[in-house]
Amino acid sequence: MNIINIGILAHVDAGKTTLTESLLYTSGAIMEPGSVDKGTTRTDSMALERQRKITIQAAVTSFRWKGYKVNLVDTPGHMDFLTEVHRSLSVLDGAILVVSAKDGVQAQTRVLFHALRKMKIPTIIFINKIDQSGVVLEQTYQNIREKLTEDMMVMLERKLRMNFRLGYWEIAFYHTKPLSCVPKDMRMC
Numbered sequence: 001m002n003i004i005n006i007g008i009l010a011h012v013d014a015g016k017t018t019l020t021e022s023l024l025y026t027s028g029a030i031m032e033p034g035s036v037d038k039g040t041t042r043t044d045s046m047a048l049e050r051q052r053k054i055t056i057q058a059a060v061t062s063f064r065w066k067g068y069k070v071n072l073v074d075t076p077g078h079m080d081f082l083t084e085v086h087r088s089l090s091v092l093d094g095a096i097l098v099v100s101a102k103d104g105v106q107a108q109t110r111v112l113f114h115a116l117r118k119m120k121i122p123t124i125i126f127i128n129k130i131d132q133s134g135v136v137l138e139q140t141y142q143n144i145r146e147k148l149t150e151d152m153m154v155m156l157e158r159k160l161r162m163n164f165r166l167g168y169w170e171i172a173f174y175h176t177k178p179l180s181c182v183p184k185d186m187r188m189c
Contacts, residue, residue: 005071005091009116010098011108012077015128017041019098020061020074027070029063043074057081058088079108089115094122101130101140105147113148125152 008016021033021041034041043059058075073092075085095116099109116123125148127140144152 002068003071004068004093005073007073007075007088007092007095007121008098009075009085009095009112010077011100011103011106011112012079014077014098014100014103014109016077016098017043017074019096019126019128020072023072024061024063027063027065029061043072058084077108082108082111085112086115089119089121092119092121094124096124096126098126098128099140099144101127101135101137102132103129104140104143110147117149 008020010016018033018041020043021030024030024042025033030042042061058073060071060073062069062071064070073088075088076082097109097113097116099105113123125144127137127144129135130137130140141152141154
């Protein structure tokens with residue numbers, strides 16, 4: 001069986017764990033997405049994580065997709081647990097760097113992106129929380145271009161509404177390797 005390890009990284013409160021739940025739900029691995037606020041997520045299993053509503057230690061959960069086992073590594077977003085995130089990077093085949101459209105690129109986001117670039121880990125920049133008031137996507141794109149990289153392209157420029165309450169998402173893409181390194185049966189284009 002082919003295995004792909006994908007890390008979910010971001011600054012605190014960007015929506016990493018909620019995205020992890022959404023991916024599990026969309027893949028059919030779970031029947032109902034968990035909630036950080038209710039303490040029902042698959043990856044925040046420690047009592048302190050559920051109490052404080054933050055991820056403290058990296059956790060792995062999996063789903064199957066087109067003959068692949070996809071391991072999702074949900075990492076902490078709080079700066080105090082950055083060492084935990086760095087320990088996870090060596091096992092990743094790719095990463096999803098979550099950016100809150102409302103908060104934009106934070107100091108933690110820059111630290112994470114630098115580490116991903118240094119290790120040449122292919123990265124999708126996932127723009128979350130685009131449905132919050134005051135969000136202007138073009139400003140978010142510019143913020144990413146100025147603070148992270150000019151080497152990005154917008155993959156999806158429309159709002160997605162899931163059939164459960166997780167909000168709207170936007171996806172941008174930063175790549176360190178050519179598309180040819182992605183297995184053909186896993187490509188969407």
